[in-house]
Amino acid sequence: MRHPEPHIFHLTPETLGDWCAQRKWPKFRAKQILEWVYEKGVADPHAMSNLAKRERDQLAAEMTFLSGDTLSHQSASDGTQKLLIQWTDAGTSPLPIVGQSANDPARQTECVMIPSLDRTPGGTPTRRTACISSQVGCPVGCKFCASGLGGLDGNLSAGRIVEQVWRLARLPGVERISNIVFMGMGEPLANFASVIHAVRTIAAPWGMGIGARKITISTVGLPKAIERLAEELELPVTLALSLHAPNDDLRRKLIPWSSYTTIEELLGACRKWFDKTGREITLEYILLGGVNDRPQHAEELAEVASTLRANVNLIRYNEVEGMPFERPATGDVRRFQEILTQRGVNAHIRASRGRDIAAACGQLRHESNKAESGA
Ligand code: SF4
Known part of the structure; x- marks a missing residue:
């Protein structure tokens, strides 16, 4: 199925305003539409009751609201x-997503x-982190x-x-997302323009309204792109x-x-990042049993980290069926x-988190792929 362009999640107040002006709609329509989508959580133009019927029909016919299906x-x-x-x-993907059939895993992301394990006295998680894909x-x-x-x-489009x-x-049960991590599928800095466009929308008061300090872009490292x-x-x-090893070999x-x-x-690129932004780097290190979790690796990692203003996040590997790595011992x-x-x-x-639902990156798509191919 082909969706009409544009995609609402790709638009800003300015570009949506231009779209409305081309149709001779009142100036304030763009603001109203964005309020429906981001504040009220409504992605069905027919439910936007303060728009004229003719405008609702036109929106439904000429703009995409949800461009994916939850499988x-x-x-x-x-x-x-x-x-x-x-x-x-x-x-609106700058690099078209390949794949022919509607259920092709080549068009799927996770x-x-x-939710954080810490709770307020009322039992609500203190944080809810959305882990999203960029490719x-x-x-x-x-x-x-x-x-x-x-x-x-x-690549995924910004929208x-x-x-x-x-x-x-x-x-269900999610009142508000507090943090965003680009740690799902893909290398965010290899889809640079879409990712920074998306970050601006996620952080914008008219958009998802999530503070930029709560947004983490995780990269395996493209020095020029970091700069x-x-x-x-x-x-x-x-x-x-994402360092994952303390030496190049x-x-x-x-x-x-x-x-x-x-x-x-x-x-070197991380130091320039710090000099420019004043913000510390997080070094991500996934611990693979017997591979990079030995004491000498910790000593080497300490050397690396001491040259930067950095925190280290240690992540215990979640096993993926068919992969030759083990979860490290506690x-x-x-x-x-x-x-x-x-x-x-x-x-x-x-x-x-989420070990009972194949929450490791790409695992669900991998399993869907195997099921499709009968493997
Ligand atoms: S961990 Fe997976 S998604 Fe992340 S950079 Fe490596 S291959 Fe890509």
């Missing part, structure tokens, strides 16, 4: 919820809503990640990135560097894309953290 919605026992979304045409598939090909298995199938947040905000982000994005977002074995750069070059994770802390590095162990 699956899973809820884990810890409150994590995950969506597998099927994008039904190329839409997004996850993760369909991923070009980076990390050896431990299901998203990288089939390579890159296309489709925002649509994921909007959908997650409307899941460009510091220059071009006026918003104080957080940058997370091991990193290149785990992350094929890292053969294009060195850790030293990445650290004792090894603690020892790793202790070594970092003793060396003066601020290191946190990130809790694994």
